[in-house]
């Protein structure tokens with residue numbers, strides 16, 4: 001268990017770490033690392049590996065718009081949160097879906113190429129879902145930090161190059 | 165200009181020369197840095213900022229803010245150390261000031277101070293500035309640079325009045341377990357040595373728990389323990405440390421401190437107070453990162469065939485490079501743009517070794533290790 005945790009911590013800070021370097025940093029051998037990562041994947045602990053992208057720095061292909069959309073839903077005897085969620089996750093435009101405590105039920109993160117794109121998706125695909133009673137759309141204006149990584153934060157090392 | 169003899173008796177630090185060499189080149193990756201690559205925990209930084217906003221810019225009590233001393237007393241309980249915040253703790257401007265004050269408070273002209281080596285470069289000058297006579301006690305690679313009873317006896321340390329001790333050690337990264345330290349305590353009691361124990365790297369112990377020599381029988385009354393915020397809390401620039409000792413010892417140190425320093429920096433005391441109150445998690449996270457890098461560096465040395473004992477503390481590895489370590493370090497810098505510190509700078513026993521600091525991000529460490537490997541292969 002402790003091994004799994006160690007490897008998970010390393011993958012969390014850098015998923016591109018090579019097996020050899022994970023082995024060196026944990027003191028496990030490479031075969032053991034491979035095996036543990038395969039287990040983490042098979043057991044549904046690790047679901048994937050993705051880059052964290054600052055879209056403003058991606059110059060070539062136009063706009064990238066994100067919106068956080070709050071959803072209120074009405075449940076009935078036959079339909080629970082799970083059922084609604086199962087339908088919403090199918091849309092490729094929805095990059096995350098979470099159930100919340102508090103004022104609204106779900107929040108989804110929607111990504112698209114323009115505000116129009118995103119609004120249209122909400123009004124044509126999400127709002128009409130029978131259980132959805134209300135949607136509130138918040139467009140993301142700026143991202144400062146994502147999954148622990150601060151954008152534009154390249155700390156210069158101002159230490160003396162040699163010190164006692 | 166009139167310069168006192170005691171200054172002339174201490175040569176400029178060997179670190180300086182390497183610093184200048186490294187500064188001449190671009191794109192150098194330095195594994196020669198003796199301080200954390202992290203910044204102080206954010207909560208500690210905001211506590212310092214808040215204290216400034218509230219106008220807390222006066223001196224504090226000579227011994228440091230009472231709240232801080234209370235927190236320190238509480239904190240060192242984790243090492244089974246018990247000190248009274250009113251009588252037995254002195255807050256200082258870095259462990260450096262505490263060490264300097266201690267030398268002046270406990271060393272009379274001509275007193276011998278045993279300093280095990282290789283060791284942190286300030287101890288010997290500290291002894292000399294206080295008018296004492298340093299007595300080098302070499303530690304040995306075959307003992308992983310731990311200090312043994314035999315090392316002390318071989319060096320004639322029974323004739324010394326004081327012993328300067330530092331584990332986890334800079335530059336070797338060596339630590340000492342309870343049973344190994346027991347021998348040193350035995351020697352100190354047998355020969356009535358006072359012990360100055362620099363435990364600034366205590367929180368950066370990766371295997372087993374840190375043991376303080378002050379916890380052995382008959383040791384508390386003859387020991388002053390030094391610690392600080394520079395390493396564990398990544399607060400080097402804030403300059404804050406402390407000394408723990410019996411009331412007479414702290415009173416003596418405070419006599420000098422009250423005239424020479426008045427009090428440690430107030431802003432830093434506020435940061436330290438918050439660090440102790442709420443930053444344990446950050447310390448653990450930094451320690452975990454150092455530990456991964458430590459393992460990484462040790463495995464890379466093994467792969468490239470550089471003999472290196474398993475350093476278990478601080479953020480240093482101390483591989484054996486054979487032959488002339490200064491030349492090795494100079495050529496490594498010239499040919500591969502990697503700066504390290506030659507072991508001989510840290511005193512006898514350091515020859516033929518390099519101090520490798522892993523207080524550097526893993527990406528740089530990876531590149532630096534590849535360059536060292538290329539250098540070693542080409543030799």
Ligand SMILES: Cc1ncc(COP(=O)(O)O)c(C=O)c1O
Pocket residue numbers: 164198257258259260261284330333334362364391392393394400403404405
């Ligand atoms: C062993 C040792 N003691 C003391 C110090 C100085 O610590 P401070 O920043 O608290 O003065 C250092 C700094 O490099 C050190 O390595």
